[in-house]
Each structure stands twice: as structure tokens, then as C-alpha cells.
Amino acid sequence: MLQLANSRIQAVSHNMMLENAKLFSHFPGWQVGYSAFTYHISAKENLIRYVENQREHHKVYSFKDELIQLLKEHSVDFKDEYLLN
Numbered sequence: 418m419l420q421l422a423n424s425r426i427q428a429v430s431h432n433m434m435l436e437n438a439k440l441f442s443h444f445p446g447w448q449v450g451y452s453a454f455t456y457h458i459s460a461k462e463n464l465i466r467y468v469e470n471q472r473e474h475h476k477v478y479s480f481k482d483e484l485i486q487l488l489k490e491h492s493v494d495f496k497d498e499y500l501l502n
Contacts, residue, residue: 423451448501454487 427447434441456464467474475483481501488495 419453423453452484452487454491 431447434444484500485495485497
């Protein structure tokens with residue numbers, strides 16, 4: 418189900434970017450893999466703030482470092498060599 422949702426989001430986003438190609442001229446394309454984490458509804462406001470401040474947040478923490486932190490917090494086993502390749 419998650420894979421289907423991700424595929425549909427990518428397809429719709431891709432079409433929108435094609436229609437507005439000038440706005441997305443530096444978009445390198447979608448990565449091969451993805452991650453998804455669920456949170457309780459009580460975390461909604463924190464998640465909204467996170468998304469709103471993501472640009473500043475990633476000036477301090479790399480996406481890879483944050484992904485590793487999330488994987489560890491959720492007790493997900495992973496091999497570093499397979500992350501973001």
C-alpha cells in the first residue's frame with residue numbers, strides 16, 4: 418500500500434513538474450528508495466513545525482544523519498552502505 422501511494426505521489430508530482438519545468442529546472446529526479454514513519458495524531462503540530470522549518474533544520478543536520486536517527490529511534494535495522502545510494 419505504501420509503495421502504491423509513493424508511486425502515485427511521484428507520478429502526480431512528476432507531471433506537475435513537467436508542466437512547470439522552468440520552476441524545477443534543478444530537480445535531479447527521484448531517488449530509488451524511500452522511508453516512511455507514522456506518528457500519533459498528538460504529534461501533528463510538531464510535525465507541521467518540522468516541515469515548515471526543514472530548510473533551516475537541514476543546514477545543521479544532514480538528511481542522512483536524520484534518517485539514521487529516525488531508523489534508530491524506531492528500532493529499524495539497516496546497513497549504512499545501503500542508505501541514500
